[in-house]
Amino acid sequence: MKRQFTVLALMLAAAPTVFAQxxxxxxxxxxxxxxxxxxxxxxxxxxxxxxxxxxxxWGLKGNEDLGGGMKAIFALENGFNLSNGQAGQGGRMFGRQAYVGVNSQYGALTMGRQYDSMVDYMAPTTANGNWAGYLFAHPYDNDNTDNSFRVSNSVKYASPNLGGFQFGGVYGFSNTAGQFANNRLMSVGASYSGGAVTIGAAYMDIDNVGVGSTGAVAANDASFFAGEERTFGAGINYKIGSATLGFAYDHTHLENPTGNGYLTPDTFPAGISVGSLTFDNFEVNAQYYITPTFFVGGMYTYTRGHYDASNGNSHPNWNQFGLMADYNLSKRTDVYVQAVYQKVSGSTGTFLDQAYITGSDNSSSTNKQVVTRVALRHFF
Structure with a gap:
């Protein structure tokens, strides 16, 4: 009996140490x-x-110390619509992120539903991917810098911070027997942050994006449906006192696109064969902290497009301006206002004729559109 009590006492004494890990x-x-x-x-x-x-x-994230500088890590993150209580990202329970993996001095290797390299490395140099969000996205979020979709069935590597330099990559499986390349994704990127400068660059390639429900980017997740979606770009931010100035450029090429995930009804009418659709996005942005709790920001994006189809070619151009002011009521609660204006020109006879600010419920009936927003935000 005495021996049993001794063993129990040792287990209880060790328990806090185990749980602390x-x-x-x-x-x-x-x-x-x-x-x-x-x-x-x-x-x-x-x-x-x-x-x-x-x-x-809302989400859960955690880690467990495995010893030798290695940890098991996980994250389960649900996106939702507060207005009606519905789950976001196509109704997925953990549509924003869902992964498990290991982290060590050599970097992190994770598996599940995750962000691509455009989101991880390129997006933070843009206004929408950093401090402004949805309404400031480039037309139709064609480059995914506003993370309109995530990568399912993915394996991801992220390097440790090497003196401000980081790099990584993502591979998303098609998960379809006999169709290894059908709706798979490959993405790589790198960034550097040191002193006043932050630089990011990334590349992403998706085959048969939006095809079916089991691939890397499923039909209820995709921004566009196409035979191939290829995106690359780079950006830079430079901090001067209380101000941060930014410039970003990226290019998206859609081969044989058949639809758009934002607009209804179908924006590619029956009988029209579209060979390709491309977007070149040029963005300048600025953010200035008037006080530590109050900032203002602005963005201008010029997007040059090319539409090549059986009903003719078109060269739409988008000019988009965005302004934002944000005031912190406390460390975890803030209020903000936003205004975005978009004008389209150069397009003839396609759905691209009408202005559409990403985040509005539908496109304009003209080539111009304005969206304003006032909101309350709380972190917990």
């Missing part, structure tokens, strides 16, 4: 506000809308 954190963001769109399908619209500057979410 594992951590689980509950976290989230609630972003809710009122949007006004001056023209959506020919009418103006007032709407309560969730998750624009930051997507509304």
């Amino acid at each position: 594992s951590t689980v954190t509950l976290y989230g963001i609630i972003d809710e506000g009122l949007n006004y769109t001056n023209n959506t399908g020919g009418n103006h619209n007032w709407e309560l809308a969730s998750g624009y500057a930051y997507g509304s979410r």
